Amino acid sequence: MIYEFKLPDIGEGLHEAEIIRWLIREGDVVKADQPIAEIQTDKAMVEMTTPVAGKVVALAGPEGATVKVGEPLIVVETEAAVAAEAAPTDNSAQEPAPVLHKEAPRPARKRAIAAPSVRKRARELGVPIDDVEGTGEGGRVTLADLERYVREREAAAAVAEAARSEGNEAAVLPAGSAATGRQANAAAWTSIANVEAAFQEEERIPLRGLRKKIAEKMVKSVYTAPHVTGMDEVDVTKLVEIRKHLAGELAKEQIKLTYLPFMIKAVTRALKQYPMFNASLDEKTNEIVLKRRFHIGIATATKAGLVVPVIRDADQKSIRELAIEIAELSEKAHRQALRLDELQGSTFTITSTGAGGGWFATPIINYPEVAILGAHAIKRRPVVVGDEIVIRDMMGMSLTFDHRVIDGEPAGRFMRTVAYYLENPEVLLLDVR
Incomplete structure (x- = not known):
């Protein structure tokens, strides 16, 4: 029996998803609930699993392709059909399986050992990572291995092109002429040198996956909402002292305390006094929607890009509880293990340029929210307090x-x-509490 596993609606308003990485190939036999692909939605990267077992007979497309909700992601010949195929048959006519993106059968090859960042880079370069010889520990493929592979591939192409060109010129020279060989070699090495220079001087990285979704969301925010940014500086001398003391106490419980829990508490208190900031604009009905709960998004930088995990009902949690939840969400964000529900439903967002960042910035609103607060570096500076200049x-x-x-x-x-x-x-x- 042929089963089409169609891309389900796994999130609010999901219409399509991008195939980031196939974890299977055509011809593979899979088990029920086995991971088959990593896909990128508007919210997060999601690992998809197959609901049935059987033989994979078709894939929706190559890595980087976009699949719409309701379209087949893979086609599986279920276990019953596979068993029937293996048993003796009467050679009766069988219904052919539908083909989405049929590839020629490929010989089995060992799966490369590589870090997620290296696999991502390989996809960006269009390199089949299983073909790359790894020089790292245990045969692990490194970034240097990828660059070497690309250089060798381009050099081989240059030699072939030079040989074709010299073959055409050789038609007017005596057969076996030494000049022909010298010209071919010179042209080939010149081409190789040009390839090496081009590889070092310019690099193109496809805008895919999370980076592409971030770009789309930022453009929509800027071109939908008229942005205005106000800036100020805050004397946090007391906060630095209190956090330092409390951080020492919480460290005994292996809890890391940053300034963010204090920021969240300050923001939720302010939002209760100014509810217009905890809102969204319904453009279809021309209504301002005031949110009665306070779900705070925390902009988090990861290697894959910026994600915004959400702390729900942040106003109901203590400094200690917020510190624990922030650490858990941050750890999951860097592992790309956040669930969709942990990335949805924020009513206000806090972002930061980090301790090494600038003094001010102009954050982009996390649309459809109506405001975003940026917290920037804390620095020791001379300020006027009363009639005196002091360091704060x-x-x-x-x-x-x-x-x-x-x-x-x-x-x-x-x-x-x-x-x-x-x-x-x-x-x-x-x-x-």
């Missing part, structure tokens, strides 16, 4: 908002409210 710990802060929903004056008040709680973090400790 100062942090840059940026707020980008959708000017269709929010005006500059309330944006300024919202920022000062967040700043108040960060400048007086002892007030936030009243939320401890």
Whole structure:
């Protein structure tokens, strides 16, 4: 029996997904619930599994292809059919299997050992990683192996092209002429040198997977919502001292405490005072939708790109609880193991340029939200306090908002409210449960 496994709707508003990596090939026999492919949706990378067992007879397309919801991802000849095929038959006519993207049978070859980042780079270069000889520990394929493979492949192509060109010129020279051989060799080595130079001077990386989805979402945000960014600096001297003390206590429980839990508590308090910032705009009905729950998105940089895991009901959690959840989500984000529900439903987002980042930035709104807060580097700076110049710990802060929903004056008040709680973090400790 032929079974078509169609791409299901696995997320809110999902219409299509990109095939990042096939984990199977045509002709493979798979078990039920076996992983078959990694796909990239608008939200995250997802590992798909087959609901049935049997022989894979067709794939939806090559890596990088896009499959729409409801279209076949793979075609499987189920186990019953495979068993029937193996048994003696009466040579009666059989219904042919549908073909999506039929490839010529390929000989079995060993699967390369390589890190996910190396596999990703191989896909970007169009290199079949199983063909690359690994020089790393245990035969592991490295980035250097990929570059060597590409250089050798291009050099071989250059030699072949030079040989074809010289073959045409040889028609007007005596057979076996030494000049012919010298010219062919010179042309080949010149071509190889040109290939080496081109490989080092320019590199093209396909815009695929998570990077492509990020680009699409950022463009939609900027071209849909009129962005305005306000900037300020915050005296976080008290916060630095309190965090340092509490971090020592939580370290005994192997809990890492960053400044982010304090930022979340300050933001959720401000959002309750200014509910227009915890909202979205329904463009179809021309209604501003105020959200009654506070789900805070945390922009997280990973090797694959920026993801935004969500802390739900953040206002109901203590500093300690937030620290634990942030660490768990961050670890899963870097392993690309976040579930779809952990990436959906945020009502407001916090982003950061990190300790080594700049003093200010202009964050892009995590559409369809209406505002995003950027927290920037904390630096020791001279400031005026009263009539004296003193050294304080100062942090840059940026707020980008959708000017269709929010005006500059309330944006300024919202920022000062967040700043108040960060400048007086002892007030936030009243939320401890």
